[in-house]
Amino acid sequence: MPDMLHGLRYRLTALFLAIFLMLPASGLDAALPLLPGQASVPLVVTTGYNQGYVIRVLSMRNGTRLFVDLESFARSLRLISRREQGSIVIDESLDSPGSFCSLMAGSNFARIVSRDPDLPKRIIQLRSPVALSGNRIVLPVTDACRIFELWLDRQISFSPTSEKISARFDSRREGGNFEATGVVGGEEEPRSSPPPSLPPKPAVSEPASSAASAPRSEELPMPIKGIEVDNRANGAIITVQASLPLVQASLLSPDAEGYAYFSLEKASCDLRMLSKIYSGGVVKSITPKKFEGGGVQLTISLDNRAYAVRSVELSRDEKNGRYVIYVRHEANVEEIHKLEKQRQIEKVISRDIEKWKLDTIVLDAGHGGKDPGAVGAGGTREKDVVINIVRDIGGFIRQKWPEVKVVYTRSDDTFIPLHERGRIANRNGGKLFVSVHCNASPSHSAHGSEVYILGPHKTKASLDVAMMENAVIRQETDYREQYKGFSEEYLIMSSMAQSAFIKQSTTLAQNILRPDERLMNTSRGVRQAGFMVLWTPSMPSALVEVGYLSNPREERVLSSREQQARLAWAIFQGIRAYRRDYEATSMAAMEQKR
Structure with missing residues (x-):
């Protein structure tokens, strides 16, 4: 038994190193391109059990001190950032309600503001001031790690010996409580901290007696x-x-x-x-x-x-x-009555516009927890592949559309029943539901991507895929009650084929398939099948099978972190095309009603 465990541990280590070495230095770098004289340090992010990714953060040396680019660091942690005249504002949504962190060049303070107006602002003092290097905003690597650790309440550290940054995003830190002011590298809290967005003015030397007698308004x-x-x-x-x-x-x-x-x-x-x-x-x-x-x-x-x-x-x-x-x-x-009537009209129009906006997208990573999904011959598990793809899609949405809310049915290695996934989408007011899976077949030659919408099975192949994905309900303790009246052998949702969302779901599936087809080389088309996960959501929905883990070549592709990111980008492109067409059509329909 010890020999078996030792062998398993050796194979897992070898697999991790192989994937790590396959990743190019810049291929998956969410950071900006390297400039002459710049280097990069690896960042190893752990997001759950045997899950995570490796990426590189832009860095530069000044003598013996190692600095990192804050914008590159933020992007590598899948956070959104923006630049504002010598300052950087970073946005996080790891924990509700989310917050912003502002740092200004030349300042020794970071300012953290919650999206919840009732929560107090936080000021964190830095040991070294934020610096400008060319057009980069940089901090010493240890200070940068500490500021993200205090702010995000996650374990983030730098090892000087290996020159590697490590971050654990699977959970909040044990016993962490950083609601009060944090101090980075200092020995005590500052007694009086100027606002971080305004660098303090230089003090003017005055005689002691003059300074003591001056009123506060002059100081x-x-x-x-x-x-x-x-x-x-x-x-x-x-x-x-x-x-x-x-x-x-x-x-x-x-x-x-x-x-x-x-x-x-x-x-x-x-x-x-x-x-x-x-x-x-x-x-x-x-x-x-x-x-x-x-x-x-x-x-x-x-x-x-x-x-x-x-x-x-x-x-x-x-x-x-x-x-x-x-x-x-x-x-x-x-005039008051006239303007009030005009305001009421504008209010109704504004409400209709908000109703038709595609402002909430629900992303569903298939399987999870005790349900690994399909498993390839090389040990690649479907649940691990799709959670990475779904997180990347969410990152692209937040980066390109900050105004759009992203909802995950699962954000870690947790088992979520099929019926609950749709309820999560409905509770959060989802306007679009995209479920991501990997396929499998008894034939190792089966390959390609395909997208499914809810409807009667048109082919035996569609029925087989639906039965495979629906079989997970047997792992739910109360599945007989939850799915009473449904059978895996019959058309689960044939009556839903004519639902109000069938046209939008078809358009969504077609838009997703086009870029995905170019990436995976082969497309198996848009199909209908009775997937239970598509039954509950009251919105346009599609299920994407990104490829076959039973095919050795496609398993190698799907296990690559770089290819997972490319698949996520392809699916995002399809969602973007759908959103553009959907909102244009909706606005045109509203104009006709006016």
Whole structure:
């Protein structure tokens, strides 16, 4: 028995090394191309039991210190990033509700903001400032690993001896709790941290007595904490909440376009937090702007079409640390009714547009957990291949369409019953359902990709594939009750062939098949079959069989991490073509209804 275990361990190690060596240095690199003088370090990501991938992160040396490109690092972890004038903003959705991490060149601070407005912002202090190298934003590799570890709550580390980065994404860290401020490489938390998006101004040397007697407003800009608008029958009250002591302020009356300007000297603010749009009152919007010398101006847009604005006055409330702006108007009743009708029409149109948007895509990786799916002669398991492909598809969707929500029926090696997969799609308001599988056949010569939609089996081959995929229900403890009335030998869903989604599902399948056909060289076409996983989703659905694990040549292709990524890209191209046609057709139909 020990000899058998030793042999199995040896074969698994050899297989991992073979796959690792087959991966080209840049073939799967989600990072940017290497520039002269640059190198790269391997990143080994573990995403579950015997699952993961190896990718390379751009790096560069400065003396004995090794730096990594933050944009390359983020992409290698399948995170979305964007550049903003010497800074980088990275987006993660590993755990609900997700968050953003902002780092600015020259700053020793990282700022983390949750998508949930009720959760507090986090500031993490770095041992070394974020640096610019050409057009790259870089950090020492140990600091970069630590910032991602604190932020994502996953184990991410760098080994100086092997010069390799390791990341475990299969679960959150045991006992991890990083809601409070984190410190990277420092010995204590900073007592006063400037906002990370604004590098601190250099201090001005002054005599000790002068500095001690100076008021706070001359040392630090007054922060603006928030803005509230209270609509009244004859106007509105705008309250600007600040900190004591209040600074000098001025208000310019509205111009012909309805813009009033409220300016504050030596003030600071969060531009995104204070930018507001209102409806149903005289105040349309408030837009903040920062002055270079230190100061803030609020542009207040007033609706002077619907309201005859009579006066705009400013008052200071020193006791409560706030400025109050009073807007008084006379109501134009006829114009209000006209605009309200227009708003209602726009609201209905907007609701219809949102309803028809393809804004939620559900991705289903077949099998999982105790169900390995098809297993090739070389030991390649279907469940491992398809989870990688599905994750890559999700990564492409998030990268190309940040506004589209991606839902996974399973994101790790978990067994999910067939009926529950469709329910997950329905609960999340899915607009599209794509299930990915690998095929198998008693004949080792069977090869090629094919895409199935729900319907009666037209051929025995379709029936055989459906029976193979549906056989997994026997591993569910309550399958007799859940699938009462269904039989593997008969047409499971023939009545659904004429469902409302049959046309869209066919279009989806055809669009997916075209790029997939070019990649796998052979296409077996679009087919109908009674797949139970396609029964529950109330949306256009398709099941993709990417190739045959029973075919030795296709097993080698499907076990390659690079080929898995290419298959994912091919399927994404099909989804993209479907989305383009679908939304164009939907918008054209809405225009006709108007």
